Amino acid sequence: MTTTYDCSIDDERARGLEHAQRAISENKCVVLPTDTVYGIGADAFSPQAVTMLLVSKGRSRTMPPPVLIPRINALDGLATEVSADARKLAEAFWPGGLTLILHAQPSLDWDLGETKGTVALRMPADEVALELLTLTGPLAVSSANRTGQAPAQTAAAAREQLADSVEVYLEGGPRPLEGEAGVPSTIVDATGPVLRVVRDGAVSLERLREHVPGVLGLGEVPTASEEPAPGTDPEATSAGSTAVSDADRVAGN
Template identity: 60%
Template sequence: MNHTVYDCTSIAQRTAGLKHAARALAADACVVLPTDTVYGIGANAFSARGVATLLAAKGRSRAMPPPVLIAHAGVLDGLADEVSYDARALAHAFWPGGLTLILHSHPSLGWDLGETHGTVALRVPDDELAQALLIESGPLAVSSANRTGHPAASTAQAAVDMLGDSVELYLDGGPRPVGGPVDRDPLSSTIVDCTGETPLLVRHGTVSLARLRSVVPSVVPADGDEELGVPATADGAPGDPAGADRAGERAAAGGSHAVSEPDPEAGPPAAEPAAPAEPGAAREDQLPPAPGPAQAAAAQGLAASLVARSAAGTRPAVDQDRTRVPRPGSPGEPRPLPVDEAARLVARSRGGA
């Protein structure tokens, strides 16, 4: 298979490249796209074959499943289940940007990202070209565009040199990160596990612990490092290339989505961190308002479409064996409908008055 490189600084090539990328992803192929930090290799998140191709291109096993990039936070409830109050606050504060949230995966979705233990790692990248592709194609499983153990690609040509014809096309958006320093590696995204009662910081990165706690004071670092030390770069902490892998081991040990090498989960170097707020001080003005009827209906329609998309082909054997105990919501907080019920409601509304 020969690959094609599109120069997306040209409007004509950008348009052609996005259309080609959408077709390739629908056909279970992989594409390379720029993110807000480095270049990533992406596959249709609902294609088991596409995800397997992605892992093979990188030389990774199913024990190192890729995170999923989404275009905007509105997709969250279509992919994740039992999204906590704290997770919503963090998403509202730091998306799009360099924060990855580990959440319970919706059990109704027929996807197979690897050995995720019933979880999914989600992020909204702060990159216009990546978001344009995500809107066109839907959620993408994305990993850094490099062979495992090699530096993450900061240019499309670097990705071509490592991945070659294992990828059908490359969207060249220029060097990454845009406007970032050229003499240092980009920082990885911060990863917070929101599958338990207490949000757990499992990888330090571009969003500091102080900034996280200014929104959700209860965030606890998994390694007990309150001072943070040096955040991991796109290839692990300086002088500690296995740092990101150890963060993944901590997450996996807790039964969460395995987070290994940092992929395009990085963000531009963070601004000076805000001072931690007093417990509970930032919650009221940081949280989005409760969804109204129109927003709830839109979320139900999105969930139904995601279920339909995931069920379009042969349903794979999905790793969804995590046992969960439903947690009550906060007083007055609406509980989202289960995806299967939402799908039935949407189908019923399309059947007539």
């Protein structure tokens, strides 16, 4: 049965998180607040649950959802070939408005859609989201709206669009919080030898370059010295864009 919980009330928040954890374990979808807008989440390791998420939104497997994680040390369990520069950005901007596209761990039993072996990861700066992620582990999360509609800024607005396709709605008040801009996460493709921004967002290029000076801005072309070495896969630096498609208005969003 679909239920909404007011997370501003401690007891109701605890009941809501418990119900949401149970729903995730049963391959059902939940709606949760994040630091950008509301997201619809499902067990990242359940193909059935991810399919339900995509169907609820009215999108295809060509638009795979990003994955939200509860802590930075989950990075190495989900991604491989994480460069020192990618790690610097994660350490600087997680939790927060940065999504990193990385090579997915090939040994993991998951199916997020047509990702070309990549995964988009983010750690959100939202207490309710992090509490739930701590209980459930990584969640596939996309903006809580039907494709083509405006992303929901409250759980109530998400319910108007997603209705009974979601088991639990965690209402945490308006997102983003009052006084904060509703800017999506910045997405950085970290699958190649040079990090590059593939979507501008909450973290500016200037801030990224404070930690990794060589990050390429949106549309910038690498110099000859930054080009992939001969014999490397020319798809390597572009495959990551598939992992985000309309790309995580919640995450990542």
